[in-house]
Amino acid sequence: MTRSVRRTRRTRRTLQVAGAGAAALLALSACSSDDSASSGSDSSASATASDKLSGEVTVFAAASLKESFTTLGEEFEKAHPGTKVTFNFGGSDSLAASITGGAPADVFASASPKTMKIVTDAGGASGTPATFVRNQLEIATLPGNPDKIASLKDLTKSGLKVVLCDKEVPCGAAAQKALDASGLKLTPVSYEQDVKAALTKVELKEADAAVVYKTDVNAAGDKVEGVDFPESADAVNDYPIALLKDSQNTEAAQAFITLVQSAEGQKVLTEAGFLKP
Amino acid sequence: MTSPHDTSAAVPDTLTGGPRRGRVRTRAARGAPLPLLLPALLGLAFLVLPLVALLVRTPWSSLSDQLTSPEVWQALRLSLLCATAATAVSLVLGVPLAWLLARVDFPGRGLVRALVTLPLVLPPVVGGVALLMALGRNGVVGKWLDAWFGITLPFTTTGVVIAEAFVAMPFLVISVEGTLRATDPRYEEAAATLGASRFTAFRRVTLPLIAPGIAAGAVLAWARALGEFGATITFAGNFPGRTQTMPLAVYLALQSDPEAAIALSLVLLAVSIAVLAGLRDRWMTAS
Amino acid sequence: MTALGTPGLDARLVVDRGIFRLDVALTAGPGDVVALLGPNGAGKTTALRALAGLVPLTDGHLRLDGAALERTPPESRPVGVVFQDYLLFPHLTALDNVAFGPRCQGVGKAEARALAAAWLERMGLAEHAGARPRRLSGGQAQRVALARALATRPRLLLLDEPLAALDARTRLDVRAQLRRHLAEFEAVAVLVTHDPLDAMVLADRLVVVEDGRTVQEGTPADIARHPRTDYIARLVGLNLYQGRADGHTVRLDAGPSLTTTEVLTGPVFVAFPPSAVTLHRERPTGTSARNLWHCEVAGLETHGDQIRADLTGELPLAADLTTVAAAELGLHPGTRVWATVKAAQTHAYPV
Numbered sequence: 023m024t025r026s027v028r029r030t031r032r033t034r035r036t037l038q039v040a041g042a043g044a045a046a047l048l049a050l051s052a053c054s055s056d057d058s059a060s061s062g063s064d065s066s067a068s069a070t071a072s073d074k075l076s077g078e079v080t081v082f083a084a085a086s087l088k089e090s091f092t093t094l095g096e097e098f099e100k101a102h103p104g105t106k107v108t109f110n111f112g113g114s115d116s117l118a119a120s121i122t123g124g125a126p127a128d129v130f131a132s133a134s135p136k137t138m139k140i141v142t143d144a145g146g147a148s149g150t151p152a153t154f155v156r157n158q159l160e161i162a163t164l165p166g167n168p169d170k171i172a173s174l175k176d177l178t179k180s181g182l183k184v185v186l187c188d189k190e191v192p193c194g195a196a197a198q199k200a201l202d203a204s205g206l207k208l209t210p211v212s213y214e215q216d217v218k219a220a221l222t223k224v225e226l227k228e229a230d231a232a233v234v235y236k237t238d239v240n241a242a243g244d245k246v247e248g249v250d251f252p253e254s255a256d257a258v259n260d261y262p263i264a265l266l267k268d269s270q271n272t273e274a275a276q277a278f279i280t281l282v283q284s285a286e287g288q289k290v291l292t293e294a295g296f297l298k299p
Numbered sequence: 300m301t302s303p304h305d306t307s308a309a310v311p312d313t314l315t316g317g318p319r320r321g322r323v324r325t326r327a328a329r330g331a332p333l334p335l336l337l338p339a340l341l342g343l344a345f346l347v348l349p350l351v352a353l354l355v356r357t358p359w360s361s362l363s364d365q366l367t368s369p370e371v372w373q374a375l376r377l378s379l380l381c382a383t384a385a386t387a388v389s390l391v392l393g394v395p396l397a398w399l400l401a402r403v404d405f406p407g408r409g410l411v412r413a414l415v416t417l418p419l420v421l422p423p424v425v426g427g428v429a430l431l432m433a434l435g436r437n438g439v440v441g442k443w444l445d446a447w448f449g450i451t452l453p454f455t456t457t458g459v460v461i462a463e464a465f466v467a468m469p470f471l472v473i474s475v476e477g478t479l480r481a482t483d484p485r486y487e488e489a490a491a492t493l494g495a496s497r498f499t500a501f502r503r504v505t506l507p508l509i510a511p512g513i514a515a516g517a518v519l520a521w522a523r524a525l526g527e528f529g530a531t532i533t534f535a536g537n538f539p540g541r542t543q544t545m546p547l548a549v550y551l552a553l554q555s556d557p558e559a560a561i562a563l564s565l566v567l568l569a570v571s572i573a574v575l576a577g578l579r580d581r582w583m584t585a586s
Numbered sequence: 587m588t589a590l591g592t593p594g595l596d597a598r599l600v601v602d603r604g605i606f607r608l609d610v611a612l613t614a615g616p617g618d619v620v621a622l623l624g625p626n627g628a629g630k631t632t633a634l635r636a637l638a639g640l641v642p643l644t645d646g647h648l649r650l651d652g653a654a655l656e657r658t659p660p661e662s663r664p665v666g667v668v669f670q671d672y673l674l675f676p677h678l679t680a681l682d683n684v685a686f687g688p689r690c691q692g693v694g695k696a697e698a699r700a701l702a703a704a705w706l707e708r709m710g711l712a713e714h715a716g717a718r719p720r721r722l723s724g725g726q727a728q729r730v731a732l733a734r735a736l737a738t739r740p741r742l743l744l745l746d747e748p749l750a751a752l753d754a755r756t757r758l759d760v761r762a763q764l765r766r767h768l769a770e771f772e773a774v775a776v777l778v779t780h781d782p783l784d785a786m787v788l789a790d791r792l793v794v795v796e797d798g799r800t801v802q803e804g805t806p807a808d809i810a811r812h813p814r815t816d817y818i819a820r821l822v823g824l825n826l827y828q829g830r831a832d833g834h835t836v837r838l839d840a841g842p843s844l845t846t847t848e849v850l851t852g853p854v855f856v857a858f859p860p861s862a863v864t865l866h867r868e869r870p871t872g873t874s875a876r877n878l879w880h881c882e883v884a885g886l887e888t889h890g891d892q893i894r895a896d897l898t899g900e901l902p903l904a905a906d907l908t909t910v911a912a913a914e915l916g917l918h919p920g921t922r923v924w925a926t927v928k929a930a931q932t933h934a935y936p937v
Contacts, residue, residue, distance in 0.1 A: 113554075115553075115554045115555075183454065185536065188537060188551050190552070190554035190556075191554055210538070211453075211538060212454050212535075212536025212537050212538050212542065213537045213538060213539075215532055215537065215547075219532070219533070223453075226428075226435060228431060228436050228453045483673070485673055486673055488638075488640050488673075489669060491639075491661045492639075492660050492661075492665060492735075493661075493666075493687035493734065493735075494662075494687055494691050496661055496690075497661075508675075508676070508677060
């Protein structure tokens with residue numbers, strides 16, 4: 023009894039994937055023609071596509087994407103009435119773990135190629151992931167920068183409480199790369215488990231500075247002050263996005279990915295502090 | 300009046316007498332009844348299965364490499380040290396608190412008890428944030444600690460002990476209060492009539508009487524402190540040798556190297572089983 | 587009553603507990619043993635706890651050897667308590683239990699233990715000094731509890747149902763021993779019991795408490811002969827009636843009249859023991875007994891080697907007779923009998 027149910031579901035899924043491929047081709051061609059066109063015709067093109075789109079799209083996305091993706095989700099729902107975008111923001115590692123563990127998701131947007139690789143290695147992605155933005159490190163200091171931090175080297179000053187992300191998580195690995203590239207040796211008071219935790223320590227004034235993503239500094243508003251440093255160019259993080267194989271709504275999912283990669287999507291993301299790929 | 304009464308008394312006698320004897324025999328032969336046995340075994344399996352799975356998936360070949368890394372021992376040493384210190388703190392503060400809740404009738408006692416047990420339901424991460432708000436460099440109390448004594452608690456080993464004690468102490472208080480309530484308060488009265496002040500009575504009579512409950516509470520608190528993650532990483536951060544306890548090391552290892560995480564977990568499991576079994580033999584049976 | 591500085595106990599204990607109010611006056615000189623006797627829930631234990639300071643007084647006073655103790659906390663009162671279930675500290679040996687009091691009073695450890703050893707010796711418990719309470723028999727535990735209370739040299743010794751936790755056989759021995767120790771005790775002893783025998787054997791004076799109030803006070807013999815309430819009469823095993831006397835005749839409130847040897851007028855109590863009652867199947871003719879009532883057997887119970895018959899009818903009463911006599915009379919519930927009591931065996935006294 024269960025076997026027959028499973029079989030019908032599987033056939034339906036293969037049909038959907040086949041259909042999604044066609045839809046994706048259509049959407050991609052529409053998108054490429056939009057690049058030259060004005061933004062007004064862009065939205066009208068999406069509107070025509072929306073005739074076919076409906077249902078729910080579940081997007082698993084890195085925590086740093088929260089603000090920009092939420093905005094894009096609203097835009098998507100507005101452009102395609104009848105659709106609903108549900109997000110699950112979290113650490114890329116744990117998101118990857120839940121996807122390979124069988125969590126129902128249509129799209130995965132990760133903060134590092136390494137975590138995306140966990141999903142692709144497990145055969146969870148359909149097609150090759152594409153880098154849609156890049157994120158750059160920035161130093162977050164207390165408001166007004168009371169410790170006069172101007173460079174990465176300033177963080178090594180004694181008496182300064184600096185927090186870094188743990189080397190095991192993307193922002194920590196990136197920070198270590200930047201420090202290594204500039205030949206600096208920095209002993210933080212703590213290696214935080216993720217970028218938001220590192221930033222929180224500065225927001226709560228428990229730490230004097232943290233090395234985090236530019237986007238996180240932007241999102242924190244005036245609770246922290248960002249200081250750019252040239253070494254960050256050596257440690258830029260690629261953010262890949264991919265349609266997932268187990269997607270139940272590939273057409274809408276692909277349309278969302280397309281939106282993220284569109285000029286309109288990129289505008290929202292760069293406003294949040296991301297770099298174009 | 301008497302005769303119907305007699306027969307009615309005789310009927311249930313024969314009815315209950317026979318089957319009862321039979322039921323006793325079958326109960327002795329078969330052990331527990333099925334409606335209890337089945338969920339009990341399911342419950343046991345539910346608790347043990349994940350641990351078995353951990354053992355099954357353990358990379359036994361690379362285990363020795365994992366275990367020889369000094370970082371593992373550093374984290375383990377720190378874990379044991381902090382959990383023990385947190386238990387000591389819980390004992391010193393928690394036992395008197397439990398006594399107060401069990402023995403002194405004051406207005407708002409129910410509310411105080413609820414407050415004491417709050418850390419049990421509070422997500423530990425929230426507990427860690429709350430500790431930062433209170434004892435952090437910029438916290439309600441921590442501000443003055445910093446200004447007057449130059450003491451900052453976050454990112455220190457002391458901070459780990461505080462975070463663990465915050466989460467573990469309610470277990471001790473609940474356990475000791477329960478034991479106190481089960482202990483006859485008249486022993487304290489007897490001590491009073493013999494000339495003992497309330498404190499002497501507590502020290503020389505109540506404390507020895509509730510020792511088994513204190514031991515059980517301390518073991519619970521210690522175990523909870525040993526496994527503490529959320530409040531610790533939030534309040535004390537994560538720095539190897541200073542604030543990185545085993546659970547933190549396990550969590551971070553899990554991000555990149557699940558095998559290492561499993562190995563670390565095994566070490567933590569083995570040590571806690573050894574310590575708990577040892578304590579149980581020494582404390583629980585002595586009482 | 588007792589002037590300031592007079593040795594002994596002078597107390598009026600008033601304790602309000604919701605709707606229950608205890609109001610009992612107690613006085614006793616050094617060497618006196620007073621028993622608070624009463625049914626369960628009469629307030630005896632509350633009175634004892636008030637004396638020990640474990641329950642605050644709502645009103646009244648408490649003076650011991652002239653010193654006011656109302657506001658003194660229990661640990662500072664010169665009062666020793668033997669609790670009903672002894673409350674020996676289970677984690678301490680018999681010796682350390684007894685040494686506990688002196689230690690709290692500031693006596694050095696070695697000295698306190700020597701003192702305790704002496705007390706245990708006196709109680710005949712020297713060989714049990716190292717035993718934990720769990721390993722002591724009921725009687726031994728009772729004596730350790732007594733030694734523990736006495737080791738603090740109290741000026742007031744309180745005993746709460748000292749024999750209630752013991753089985754019948756041990757009770758006999760312990761009662762005799764306790765009597766000896768109480769006789770030796772030079773200060774005031776107050777014991778609480780619901781057992782009239784304990785009270786009468788151990789105490790010089792009884793205070794009968796019912797519903798929080800003293801209903802009768804006196805020597806055991808006096809109370810046994812002149813009970814003033816049904817409760818006491820039942821306790822001491824007497825048939826007790828209230829009535830109005832006119833010469834040798836007392837018209838009982840219960841109905842019939844009764845002839846006594848005393849000559850009294852006005853309201854009186856009349857009492858006679860169940861053993862003074864004789865039962866007959868036929869109306870006796872040649873008997874000199876003038877007190878004759880027609881009754882019905884309501885119940886029969888064995889009472890030692892006797893049978894006690896509970897009678898209803900003209901006059902409700904209890905009668906004791908031998909098993910042989912009961913068999914000859916063919917008594918069973920419902921049997922109609924004639925009961926007689928000789929006037930010489932009745933006892934009348936004014937209310």
